[in-house]
Amino acid sequence: MKELRLVCILALLGFLIGCSSSSNDDDEMLPPYNNNNEALIAAQNYFNGSLKPIIDSKCVTCHEGKHNKNDAFNFGVFNNARNSADNMYNQVNSGKMPKDAGKLPQSEIDKFKEFMDLVDKI
Known part of the structure; x- marks a missing residue:
């Protein structure tokens, strides 16, 4: 049971880090007005x-x-x-x-x- 919780926590952490990184990539793709x-x-x-x-x-x-x-x-x-x-x-x-x-x-x-x-x- 402890192992399952640890796997779930690590998966959630990986997901959150991935979303945060993806958001920054999207911002860099937009050309600035200048x-x-x-x-x-x-x-x-x-x-x-x-x-x-x-x-x-x-x-x-x-x-x-x-x-x-x-x-x-x-x-x-x-x-x-x-x-x-x-x-x-x-x-x-x-x-x-x-x-x-x-x-x-x-x-x-x-x-x-x-x-x-x-x-x-x-």
């Missing part, structure tokens, strides 16, 4: 040059004053836009956003799609 890889740089450049002007002219008017710079819904900030690229594309493609303004021209919707595709490569 990573200098080509995909990240391409997404940032595209955001700043092609998408941010649309967001500034079509989105900020409704969101201004409701969100601060650290708010996840302030899509004029690259990291927030990056984290919400799929949702932003889906919203503008469906015509749900910009709210009460009519659907964006297809050329602008295509820019949200291109940004989403670039983010997916990071």
Whole structure:
């Protein structure tokens, strides 16, 4: 009986150590926002040059004053836009956003799609 308890305790300990180690490995797999890889740089450049002007002219008017710079819904900030690229594309493609303004021209919707595709490569 003592031997069975010891085996169970050792197995549980091994499991807990394995879970802890696995968690750290997962964190290392996520690319940091300041990573200098080509995909990240391409997404940032595209955001700043092609998408941010649309967001500034079509989105900020409704969101201004409701969100601060650290708010996840302030899509004029690259990291927030990056984290919400799929949702932003889906919203503008469906015509749900910009709210009460009519659907964006297809050329602008295509820019949200291109940004989403670039983010997916990071």
